Amino acid sequence: MGKSKSNRFKRPQFTGVGLPVRHEEEEEEEEEEEPTCPAQELLEKLQSPSPDVRELACASISRAVQQSLSIPNFLHRDAVKRLGPLLLDGSLAVRETAAGALRNLSACGGPEVCEDMVKKDILTPLTSLLRECCAGLEASSLSTTAQKHPVEDVANEAVNLLWNLCESSCQALSVFNKAGLLDVVFQCLETHTHNVELALSAAHCLHTVTEDNPELLCSINVAALATLENILGLSSPDMSHYHLRTLAAGTMWNLKSSLSAARQAHTLSAVAATLSQCLALDTGVLIPQLREAEKARYALGVAAPSVDTGSQRVGGGTDMVAMEEEEEEGAGHKRNGKRPVKDDFSDLLPRDKGELRDALALLAAQQTSLEIIVNMCCSDDPSDDEWEASSSDDSEAGPDTLCDGLSGLMSPLCLSADVHAVLVNHSIPEKVLKKTQFPCREAMEVCQQNPAWKCLLKKMQQVQNRALTCLHNILCAMDVESLGGAQALQGAAQHLSSLVFSAPEIPKEEEFLEAVTSAMRSLLQTIASTNLPQCMSPQQLMSLSEAAMCCEVVSVRVNALAILGITGSTLAKEKGTADTLQMIGNALLQVASKDPNLVVNGEALDALLDVFSDGFEAEKAARNIQLLSALKTLQPIFKSKIRKEGRGKYSPEQLCVLHNIKVNLRRFIGYMETVMKT
Known part of the structure; x- marks a missing residue:
């Protein structure tokens, strides 16, 4: 999606409704004779005998559905059923742009649209497409050339669509389990040696489908675990590989119950080491360095030409900022950090934005690391907004049986000895506390000075918010000595107070307020005890x-x-x-x-x-x-x-x-x- 197709045709510029500029006058004349809906017109072009026209229509739909107000127009005209067959089109380019359009529809439409897509059986052609992609990947692996196979771009769009559907729909997850798609996604993950973009998409999908999915655990074999362990052991300094490693770590954590006791200890240590190394990266230093590297490259005239983003879910730069504002998740995120609409756009940036892609990958890796630690410190207890119950003896309960069987829900968070040990040994609490600081002033200034980099501002704030939530869970789950003793607690208390009271007014951003008050509540309770x-x-x-x-x-x-x-x-x-x-x-x-x-x-x-x-x-x-x-x-x-x-x-x-x-x-x-x- 969004790749250059110069060997076939050069994609034209688009008007506001996604139609080619050179046809604008012609379309206006047609509308004077008989007004038509842009959605209807684009969907009709999907039936064109020309692959180029079908591809252009898919690309235009992909752009159009980025505006949430346009989505109902497409859904009411059976866009899913019309795009579905194009996943198996004879043209690879049409397959790619059709999968990209459906990906955008699922991502920008949210959970309700994803459920609707599953009900309209989009998974049947998608499953067939993924299997055909894997056949192409196998053939590519036997090739002696180092070039990326065109089917990998198709696979990337298809895996992203699968990821979106499985994250939002239980029915999609059930189909994933029964259709045996785990092997397909692992095959895409194994492309990390030469195509980290596809591997990242597969890693995201695996991280999602392995969470709270016991039915899938029996499908995990030795080869799959070896692939994940191999990724955990990567030593590349590339930011995309850091992100890949954190997603592999999250998947391994999800799979922990399927591991043998001997393997669990080794895996747990590898997971904690990966998260610790990721959190040790200093975004306040790295982001300004990346921006300076980009400016130096531009000054030398090395930048690649801008790539068309017609089929991208988000069109880069300022469009990304607008989409992030529209997709704001609000303060009520789950403990595991899952969101109804994903906000990782790094694979959708033009190719001349390599340094920005690295910065996004860095922040995404740290956010993912923090979310994994949140889960590592979580039992199955209710979140704080459901409280811990005050004690009362059974004689006072009367006939009301609401509390029956809920005593387990009221227990405090707890850690196993193994988890507790690896978190302490890898200095996770200290590194989490450091990430709760406000984003570095130098990094903020760098991002504010360039429109394309402004999307990082919200990402940095999200990392801080996740760190505060993570700190809350750590405080609930660890004893005072493990947290560094009384002096460390008082230092943490002063730090949290400075976050809230350093400015003339208390910050009003809801997600920050929820995270910081949760952390303060846990810390004050620990101090009081x-x-x-x-x-x-x-x-x-x-x-x-x-x-x-x-x-x-x-x-x-x-x-x-x-x-x-x-x-x-x-x-x-x-x-x-x-x-x-x-x-x-x-x-x-x-x-x-x-x-x-x-x-x-x-x-x-x-x-x-x-x-x-x-x-x-x-x-x-x-x-x-x-x-x-x-x-x-x-x-x-x-x-x-x-x-x-x-x-x-x-x-x-x-x-x-x-x-x-x-x-x-x-x-x-x-x-x-x-x-x-x-």
Whole structure:
């Protein structure tokens, strides 16, 4: 996709609707006679007897569907069914551009479009195409020439389409398993010695299809594992190979349960070493160096001519920035970092952007590394926005059975001894903490000065956000000594505080807020459990809370409330803190009574119970804010909201936590009534 086809024809420039400029007047005349839809016209050209016309139509569709508003026009006219047969067209160029158009449609349309494509049986021609590509790859491997076989470009588009579908559709994943496509993708992966672009596409696909897919594990053979281990052992300094190695490491982690005990230890060490080496790369130094190398190459006139991007998913440079803005994933990303629409565009850049491709590969490799570490530190517990349940004995639970069988979900994150050891031995916690820093000023300036490089700004921010999420999981899963002891924790606390409070205003970007408040919450909890002094002043605490309460993301508000609760419960043990506790108590009561989300109401009440559960200062503050009266007023409202809203809007795990808070609130009111009488 997007390759030069000078041996056949030179692709013309495109108008806004993807039609050749030289035909613009002719098309306008036709529209005057009988107005037609550009989508319909392009789809009709797919039936042309001329391969060049079919290829041009596919390329134009590929460009058009990059604009999400145009996608329904194509879907309503059976674009998938019309493009599908062209995957097996007699012309390799048509196959490539048809696969590219479908790839763009799946990537820009998102999960719903992918599901629709699977329902329309796009996987049948795609599977046939992939098998034919592999036959071509086998023939190419026997050739004595070093040239890349044309079928590899077709395979690259096909594998990317398969990757998109399997990431978004369970049905596609099921077809992948049953059709035996694993061998096909591994064959594409083995091209890494001469075609890293195709190998990267295959590695992405493998990383996706091997996650949470036990049905596939029995298909993994010794040769496949040897291929992955060979890639892990690559020593090339090329950034694309770093990215390839991290994806292979993620696949090996996904396959760990299929390995023998003897092989697991070796593999785990190789995975950790790969991730550690990738995170050790300093983007603040490398990105400016890459940009300088590009400028020097241009000054010497060495740059290759610009390549047409007619069939590319994203047309490079500023178009990439626009697409990234449209595809912004929001703050609610999963723990494993999977996104509904992928944002790796490095294989779609023109060939004269080699240094920019390297920079993108570097950042993608580091983001992937961090996401793998997140999973390594994760058990199957719910994320923090589902909370850990307060304890309550079975006698208080009553007839409600929501909590039955959920005790395992409420346990803390934990690491096996082997995982714990390799993370510590390879200094993963320290390297993750370093990646939580704001992007280097020099690297930011380099990217801001060149339109084509501006796409890296968001990538650098995403690496920071993933590092913060990763730090949160590490803090939840490791003990204090493994994290470097009390001094290291206090240093980390000061660092996180500087991220939030160094600017005149607290950053409002939702994904950053979610990641940084999660990390702060975990760190403050760890500090509190070791009786270390807290790192935030009351003024900072309240300003963070106020900023978080304005955020629409529920987990950000929940994290801020938990931070208030943790800090308040620590302050309650100190003398002269009643005024601060009073301020915290009023803030929590305000949220408990007025926030529209029941989960947030519950977290505010839970934090109140933590802050005012014990101590002279807490008792004094509770009297001043008339806490008992306020809680008695809130109690029936909270119970009513659980009964009316709970089952329809919240998960069983969340309802279990809400039920526990309801029980603990009743107990706490009884305790407060006794205290206030004395």
